[in-house]
Structures are given as structure tokens and as C-alpha cells.
Amino acid sequence: MTVQDVRAFNRFYTGVIGALDYGRHLYAPYTLTESRVLYELAHSRQLDAADLRTRLSLDAGYLSRILNKFEEAGLVERGPSAADPRRRSVTLTTRGRETAGLLDERARETVGALLDSVAPQERPRLGEAMRTIRDLLGDERAPGPREVVLRAPRPGDLGWIVQRNAELYAAEYGWNADYEGLVARIVADFAEDHDPHLERVWIAELDGRAVGCVMCVRDEVPATARLRLLLVEPDARGRGVGDRLVRAVVDFAREAGYRDLVLWTNDVLSSARHLYQRHGFGLVAERPHRSFGKDLMGQDWRLDLHGSGV
Structure with a gap:
């Protein structure tokens, strides 16, 4: 495999996702990064800003601006962390959870449209290929081996x-x-x-x-x-x-x-x-x-x- 192979795959896959989202405004009115922050907050019991920076590899200043925007919109609340008073915990408000739920529903519909284009008997092969890519490229968040x-x-x-x-x-x-x-x-x-x-x-x-x-x-x-x-x-x-x-x-x-x-x-x-x-x-x-x-x-x-x- 060469650098050109990887770049070709990236162009192909981003093109597939872009075509699926054409005219649908999947993340609107939020950016992709903002949507990822909402997703992480919705799927974790408790996070602070440092956790979010690590998980999403974000610049501290950039993340701070996103959280300020969310707080002004009534999507998140920030306060002292129960685990470490020196840190600030971030939690979704009721409105924030509703917003995250809407974005998640849109994402499910988009991925569902993608899977509908794949024959049912070929979907296990597609899933295995995706797992292989995650394993080989060192996705630390990919599920580890579970018990047989x-x-x-x-x-x-x-x-x-x-x-x-x-x-x-x-x-x-x-x-x-x-x-x-x-x-x-x-x-x-x-x-x-x-x-x-x-x-x-x-x-x-x-x-x-x-x-x-x-x-x-x-x-x-x-x-x-x-x-x-x-x-x-x-x-x-x-x-x-x-x-x-x-x-x-x-x-x-x-x-x-x-x-x-x-x-x-x-x-x-x-x-x-x-x-x-x-x-x-x-x-x-x-x-x-x-x-x-x-x-x-x-x-x-x-x-x-x-x-x-x-």
C-alpha cells in the first residue's frame, strides 16, 4: 500500500459521505467538530474540558470557544468537577440532550441510507473491513477483545x-x-x-x-x-x-x-x-x-x- 492508496480511499469515502448529506444539512446549524463535542457529552456520564480535549485532539482555545457558544445557547452547564475541583465538568442541559438526540437521529438515517446501498450478505464483510482499518491504524477507542x-x-x-x-x-x-x-x-x-x-x-x-x-x-x-x-x-x-x-x-x-x-x-x-x-x-x-x-x-x-x- 502507498500514500496514494490512502489518499485515494480518503477522497472516495469523503465523497460518499458528502453525497449522502447533499441537501440534508446533517450537522446544521453546527460544525462537524461541534457535533462531535455534543456526541461525546451525550454518551458519557461525566466529562470535563480536559477529557474532551484528549478524546477529540482539540486545541484548548478552540474547545473553550465551542463550550462558550454552547453555554450561551443553553446547551451545556459547567461547574467544578467532583473528581478534581481544579477541573471544570461539562454536562448537557435538557435542551442540549434534545439537540444531541436530533443530530444522532440524522446521523443514523444517513448511515442507514449508506447501508441500504450494500447487499445484506455483503454487510458483514464491510463491517469486518472497517474493524480491520481501526485495528491496524491504532484506534484506541475501538472495542478491545472481549471474552469469547x-x-x-x-x-x-x-x-x-x-x-x-x-x-x-x-x-x-x-x-x-x-x-x-x-x-x-x-x-x-x-x-x-x-x-x-x-x-x-x-x-x-x-x-x-x-x-x-x-x-x-x-x-x-x-x-x-x-x-x-x-x-x-x-x-x-x-x-x-x-x-x-x-x-x-x-x-x-x-x-x-x-x-x-x-x-x-x-x-x-x-x-x-x-x-x-x-x-x-x-x-x-x-x-x-x-x-x-x-x-x-x-x-x-x-x-x-x-x-x-x-
């Missing part, structure tokens, strides 16, 4: 499992479309006929984004469950996502009354194999095979849910 959340699949998640398995295994191991077909059949079988008391899918979510998945389904052998389609996105690895997913399957299978938990994998998936070992699985068989366009060594692993080994 495991949840049930929502509409579209089963399709995401097929898509991401196909994409990741093609990119990382060179597997062909045969693997995508296998995953699609597994997912379709679950979607069409499963017992929620004995079978389950988990989606791992981080910062509102799906970053992993796993399935627990009934095996052909009585009293045996099978772990399937464990996946963790590359940028979420090292956060314990895989460990959480495997633990969820083990706990569920044990509580559902299964005697054994089994899985099939390949020896090239070394990280997954180490994860299974940590959770007590033992290798019971392996054999070479030709699948997904590659020569592989398939492995069967088993965990005795009510014992101490294989």
Missing part, C-alpha cells in the same frame, strides 16, 4: 460453517471441492434431522463476529457421540477458542448420557490433534487414504466419557 461467547447457530450460520471450512482448508492445506461437499452433507443432515437433546452446534463469537464452530452428533455406534467440523478462524487462534469449543462438546456429550466421544481427523491437522490430546482423547487407529485431492493419513480418536482413557 459460545452460542447456538442463527439463520445463515450453518451456511457459514460450510463456506469457511471450504475456504480455510483450501487456503491452508490445498484441499479441493470434495471437502466442501462433505461438509455440506454433514451440515445438511444436521439441519434436516437432529435431536436437540442429543446433538448440537456451537458458534464461537468474538466482538460480534463468528470465529469458530463445532458439532456434536450421534454416531452409528450406540451410546457414542461424534465431534465434527471443529474450526477456528486464523485471526482468533491463540485465544482459547478451540479449547472452549472442544470442552463444550465434551461436557454436552457427558451430560447427554453418551459413553464415548469419537472423532476423525488427519495427521496434517497438528494443532487440532494436540488440542484433542489435552482433553483426554486417545488415538485408536490410523490409515492412509486419498481424499480432497491429497494423500492423507486419517486418524480415529476416542474419549471414554466415564473412564480415564481409551
Whole structure:
């Protein structure tokens, strides 16, 4: 990427925002900076002038003139800070909150118009690109990593499992479309006929984004469950996502009354194999095979849910 690339993106994006606001006077009668000050005051319990200067990187004199204007208009009140008497707290009046609310409503309508121009299936990709820009350019106010959340699949998640398995295994191991077909059949079988008391899918979510998945389904052998389609996105690895997913399957299978938990994998998936070992699985068989366009060594692993080994 070059300086010209960044400048071109800036021109494009400001042009998009300008076109959306054409004739709408989004911030009128306030400037963009004044509107940002109102936004910060409306979304914080208590701020003083020093906080505002730091958050918005404003010159002290410029901010003082804005606050004087707001105070004269009856939008803000200033007084001694409860935390530090040497500072002046700034709070919105009732009129100030109404004004901030109006500006926020206009902004929502404008952004809504922008999103309406993007196909629904493309919006997650747009959001991820925006998060990536914030992360890489060091947005200190971007939400930090939160705890991984495991949840049930929502509409579209089963399709995401097929898509991401196909994409990741093609990119990382060179597997062909045969693997995508296998995953699609597994997912379709679950979607069409499963017992929620004995079978389950988990989606791992981080910062509102799906970053992993796993399935627990009934095996052909009585009293045996099978772990399937464990996946963790590359940028979420090292956060314990895989460990959480495997633990969820083990706990569920044990509580559902299964005697054994089994899985099939390949020896090239070394990280997954180490994860299974940590959770007590033992290798019971392996054999070479030709699948997904590659020569592989398939492995069967088993965990005795009510014992101490294989």
C-alpha cells in the first residue's frame, strides 16, 4: 500500500459521505467538530474540558470557544468537577440532550441510507473491513477483545460453517471441492434431522463476529457421540477458542448420557490433534487414504466419557 492508496480511499469515502448529506444539512446549524463535542457529552456520564480535549485532539482555545457558544445557547452547564475541583465538568442541559438526540437521529438515517446501498450478505464483510482499518491504524477507542461467547447457530450460520471450512482448508492445506461437499452433507443432515437433546452446534463469537464452530452428533455406534467440523478462524487462534469449543462438546456429550466421544481427523491437522490430546482423547487407529485431492493419513480418536482413557 502507498500514500496514494490512502489518499485515494480518503477522497472516495469523503465523497460518499458528502453525497449522502447533499441537501440534508446533517450537522446544521453546527460544525462537524461541534457535533462531535455534543456526541461525546451525550454518551458519557461525566466529562470535563480536559477529557474532551484528549478524546477529540482539540486545541484548548478552540474547545473553550465551542463550550462558550454552547453555554450561551443553553446547551451545556459547567461547574467544578467532583473528581478534581481544579477541573471544570461539562454536562448537557435538557435542551442540549434534545439537540444531541436530533443530530444522532440524522446521523443514523444517513448511515442507514449508506447501508441500504450494500447487499445484506455483503454487510458483514464491510463491517469486518472497517474493524480491520481501526485495528491496524491504532484506534484506541475501538472495542478491545472481549471474552469469547459460545452460542447456538442463527439463520445463515450453518451456511457459514460450510463456506469457511471450504475456504480455510483450501487456503491452508490445498484441499479441493470434495471437502466442501462433505461438509455440506454433514451440515445438511444436521439441519434436516437432529435431536436437540442429543446433538448440537456451537458458534464461537468474538466482538460480534463468528470465529469458530463445532458439532456434536450421534454416531452409528450406540451410546457414542461424534465431534465434527471443529474450526477456528486464523485471526482468533491463540485465544482459547478451540479449547472452549472442544470442552463444550465434551461436557454436552457427558451430560447427554453418551459413553464415548469419537472423532476423525488427519495427521496434517497438528494443532487440532494436540488440542484433542489435552482433553483426554486417545488415538485408536490410523490409515492412509486419498481424499480432497491429497494423500492423507486419517486418524480415529476416542474419549471414554466415564473412564480415564481409551
